[in-house]
Amino acid sequence: MQVKEVADLVGISIRTLHHYDAIGLLKPQHTTRAGYRIYTASELERLQQILFFKELGFPLKNIKEILDNPSFDQVEALEKHYERLLAKRRQIDTMLETIQKTMRHTKGEITMSNQERFAGFDFSSNPYEQEARERWGDEAVDKANANINDLNKRENLEQTINELYHRLADIRKEDPASEVAQKRIAEWFHLLNEIGTYSLDAFKGLGQIYVDDECFRKNIDQFGEGLAIFMRDAMAIYADSK
């Protein structure tokens, strides 16, 4: 197989193959007199492995090490990488929190309700907590209390969710593509993402479920007739626009 065939088959660019050749990560089995690179099944197999590790975020250098050195412990490499990824995710979580805080400060108005929205998450009123925080640091205490807090959080989140339902119901007669609608649906997206991790597709699919599933629809339409449909449309538009 020549470069284009391989590239098209696995969905990478020709340049990438050139590059992998240049750095010795994936050499073609041989080259024709004209210098054309010729790849065979075994190169394809190696390429699959390369792409696998690449998808996991490994740098090419490491991939080369891992593949070239069968004695290299792949499991260990995976474990190490796993922890690097965890660290990265924590970093991102921190950034997300910071942004939220900042927006709350910057925006002020609408976000004042955001303030309230998270007020319940603060346990500073509990004297034992106060002491615990000083002794062990905030983060550890927060984590240790995760189970207990989870209930409070959930209660509070439910309230927040209800509020947002109401605010969505208020505008359910407007165009789901309108700026207001999209802003509030974005809030909805962010709110859900505080609970779990939602892809845009999942978000859109969820909107459809709101309409198709009786149980969901009834519950949602309690806030206003037609809200489920409105939300589905707004959610689809939102997801597609990203």
Add this chain to the structure above:
Amino acid sequence: MQVKEVADLVGISIRTLHHYDAIGLLKPQHTTRAGYRIYTASELERLQQILFFKELGFPLKNIKEILDNPSFDQVEALEKHYERLLAKRRQIDTMLETIQKTMRHTKGEITMSNQERFAGFDFSSNPYEQEARERWGDEAVDKANANINDLNKRENLEQTINELYHRLADIRKEDPASEVAQKRIAEWFHLLNEIGTYSLDAFKGLGQIYVDDECFRKNIDQFGEGLAIFMRDAMAIYADSK
């Protein structure tokens, strides 16, 4: 202030200041005849803002736009960035899952219990679920059921946690720094990270709480006298070794 003072003050390198000067992101108020860069309070302020956005992962180009253009909507920029970060986090979550799956395949033995460990998370037995999955896609269904599943998950997690407690109790007489101990504590770390996000410090702090807090200690020591202390030590060693 000269470069070194500024650099030391805010904790960046001199080269970084040179760089910011070169790309016009942060120019010193003036330079001496000898070409020395002199910064004043207002530059420091701008630098703080730069570092703030940088911490959020903004590229320098954008930071320049945001800061140079007061009409540029900072809130909008933050919101956009927020979503980029969410996407990144989702990507990382996917990678984490993939690694886990792979390790389960690769390792086989110990991880066979991992298989079981997650078996309860599969709802394929429910016929309605089956249908729902086909109609809306797995991800959406999973998310829609988050609340219901959460309970199951929690139950199941509790079981998993208990199992791990037992396996930790089994080796509680050994050295917390031993390979076995560290392996199992690593599992513990990963398990907790499936529930929430734990920094290494929080993890370590949590270990201390296991010992200091009577409630925790009693519960843990049910699995074996001295387990709490053993876990604290192992957790501290683990955290420090990363």
Add this chain to the structure above:
DNA sequence: TCTTGACCCTAACGTAACGTTATCGTTTAT
């Protein structure tokens, strides 16, 4: 006054993983 540190400067290559021209040779079908 000269020297020695401590500090400053510019210039330029290196990094990761290719994307993107630019220029040119090869193969194949018409």
Add this chain to the structure above:
DNA sequence: ATAAACGATAACGTTACGTTAGGGTCAAGA
């Protein structure tokens, strides 16, 4: 024979600096 499709190498561009390399500046002590 010629054009279309494909292949090749070469080399700059990208991000945010780290890292030498080579060489001035300034204040203080000998």
